[in-house]
Amino acid sequence: GMALIEVKDLKKHFPVRRGPIDAILRKPKKYVKAVDGVSFRIEEGKSLGLVGESGSGKTTTGRVILRLEEPTAGTILFDGKDITKLSKEEMRKLRKEMQIIFQDPMASLNPYMRVGKAIEHALEIHGIGDRSSRKEMVLEMLKKVNLEPAEEFYRRYPRELSGGQRQRVVIARALILKPRFVVADEAVAMLDVSVRSQLLKLLQDLRKEFNLTMLFITHDLATTKYVCDEIAVMYLGKIVEIGSFEDIYVNPKHPYTQALISAVPEPTLKKKKKFIPEGETPNPIDVPSGCRFHPRCPYRMDVCTEEEPQLKVVEGNHRVACHLYT
Ligand code: SF4
Numbered sequence: 001g002m003a004l005i006e007v008k009d010l011k012k013h014f015p016v017r018r019g020p021i022d023a024i025l026r027k028p029k030k031y032v033k034a035v036d037g038v039s040f041r042i043e044e045g046k047s048l049g050l051v052g053e054s055g056s057g058k059t060t061t062g063r064v065i066l067r068l069e070e071p072t073a074g075t076i077l078f079d080g081k082d083i084t085k086l087s088k089e090e091m092r093k094l095r096k097e098m099q100i101i102f103q104d105p106m107a108s109l110n111p112y113m114r115v116g117k118a119i120e121h122a123l124e125i126h127g128i129g130d131r132s133s134r135k136e137m138v139l140e141m142l143k144k145v146n147l148e149p150a151e152e153f154y155r156r157y158p159r160e161l162s163g164g165q166r167q168r169v170v171i172a173r174a175l176i177l178k179p180r181f182v183v184a185d186e187a188v189a190m191l192d193v194s195v196r197s198q199l200l201k202l203l204q205d206l207r208k209e210f211n212l213t214m215l216f217i218t219h220d221l222a223t224t225k226y227v228c229d230e231i232a233v234m235y236l237g238k239i240v241e242i243g244s245f246e247d248i249y250v251n252p253k254h255p256y257t258q259a260l261i262s263a264v265p266e267p268t269l270k271k272k273k274k275f276i277p278e279g280e281t282p283n284p285i286d287v288p289s290g291c292r293f294h295p296r297c298p299y300r301m302d303v304c305t306e307e308e309p310q311l312k313v314v315e316g317n318h319r320v321a322c323h324l325y326t
Contacts, residue, residue, distance in 0.1 A: 001043035003077070004213040005065065005181060010038045010074035012057070012064050016285055032284050034060040036237035038074075039311075042230075044180075047207060047214040049228035049245075051221050051260065055281050056234040058217045062183040065215065066098050067091055078181065096126045099174040103186035105166035109158040116142070116154030119173045126177060141172045144209075145202060164195035168202070175206060185217045200226040222264050225249075230317075233257045236284055236292040239311065243318035253320040255297050291323065299324055 012035040018027070035057040042048045052058045063069045065076055067083065076083050083094065102108050109118055119138045123129055129137060135154075142150035145168040158166055167187065174182060184203065188196045204227045207214055216227050224231050224245065231249075232242040233256065241254040252258045259277045277296035282288055288295050294304040301323060309321040 001046070003041040004044040004079055005215070006041040006075075006077040007061075007065060008039050008075045008077075010035055010061065010064060010076065011072040012060050012069060013072045030285055033237050033287060034284060035064060035071075036287075038234075038237075038239055040232055040239065040242060042181075042213050042215065044213055045211045046229045047212075047216055047227055049216045049218065049221075049224035049231040050234060051218055051224060051231060052234035053219055053281055055236070055284050057237040057284075058219075058234050059185055061234070062100070062185050062215055062217050066095075066100055066183060068100070096177045097179050098181045098183075099177060099179040100183045100185060101167075101170055101174050101187045103189050105163065105170045105190075106158065108170055109166060111158055114155055114157055115161070115169045118158075119169065119176055122173050122177055128177070137176060138172075141176045144175075144206065145169070145172045147172070162195075163191050164199060167191065167199060171203070171206070175210060175212075178210070179212070181213045181215075183215045183217065186219065187216075188223060189218070189220065196223070197226070203227055221260050233260065236282065236287055238292060238321065240293065240322070241318075241320045242311070244316075247315075247318040251318070253314055253318070253325060254293075254322050255299055255324075256293050257320075291321075 013031040013033050016030040016032060018029065038061055040048060050058045050061060060069065064071045071084055078094070078098065083091065086094065116138050119141060120134050123134045123137065139150040139154060142148070142153050147153040147165060147168050161169065187203070188199045191199060200223060206212065207227065216224060218224060228245055230242065230244055232239045233248065233254065234240070235256050241248065241252065241257045248257060249261065252261045256277065279296050282295060290305045290307050291297070291309050294300045297304065303323050307323070309323050309326065311319045311321045312326060313319050314325055
């Protein structure tokens with residue numbers, strides 16, 4: 001299939017704020033390499049799960065792809081076109097086609113605006129429809145996200161809604177623009193478990209209906225099960241493993257992925273014994289040499305501290321960056 005999104009060697013390095021003493025001592029500038037050479041493609045209509053702990057760079061990756069942050073290096077192809085070259089104005093036009101759904105619906109909704117108006121506002125900004133047709137479109141969309149009776153929800157304020165209902169409003173506001181690509185950044189993380197699965201099912205249904213291409217960012221591997229065709233596991237700014245949902249769930253290769261899988265409470269998975277990586281995720285300012293996972297890896301070998309493993313095919317589209325497989 002044709003890739004709607006293709007990211008090549010994407011990097012985002014943030015300079016670390018230095019104290020005055022560092023400047024006097026002429027210490028070299030340090031960088032947090034939040035995203036450090038990430039490549040992947042998402043075919044039109046498919047969904048890629050980007051999984052990692054906080055500090056893995058997954059959120060920054062999503063933000064950079066939408067150019068909410070400027071990349072340090074790399075290319076981002078949207079429908080074959082490199083969008084890193086686009087001006088602010090050209091990007092503004094494209095925004096309609098590339099939407100983001102954030103974690104906290106309360107923070108992304110204006111508390112003083114009725115939800116119907118908030119969704120309508122998105123149409124207005126992009127010059128879609130006229131007054132009456134916009135309202136019709138909003139009511140239609142409210143039904144699609146199961147906020148019914150739509151007329152009633154149209155008039156409500158965000159505070160009069162539950163967390164799950166608010167996130168439905170945010171989804172409606174993103175999808176009413178008929179985007180082709182959506183980044184969902186921890187979109188269900190703040191919701192109760194019961195509400196979470198309803199929201200995931202809704203996202204999956206809408207994705208099919210609108211033929212949406214999606215980047216689904218999450219720290220919780222279990223949530224990818226419902227909505228992702230492929231999964232990429234990130235660790236300290238790099239993708240360490242990428243493959244189909246089955247590749248990652250049933251046949252994880254990278255020791256870090258195996259650790260993540262062993263933590264998923266899923267009785268149907270044939271699991272090797274539970275394994276929790278040693279220590280904490282290192283500070284992304286001081287990334288370990290060689291394989292970034294080596295200080296925590298029970299299988300580390302001499303080569304692991306010296307050479308950075310590259311993503312290599314294990315089978316089909318299943319790729320892993322680990323010296324155990326070279
Ligand atoms: Fe472990 Fe070495 Fe593989 Fe890194 S490259 S995950 S340290 S075995």
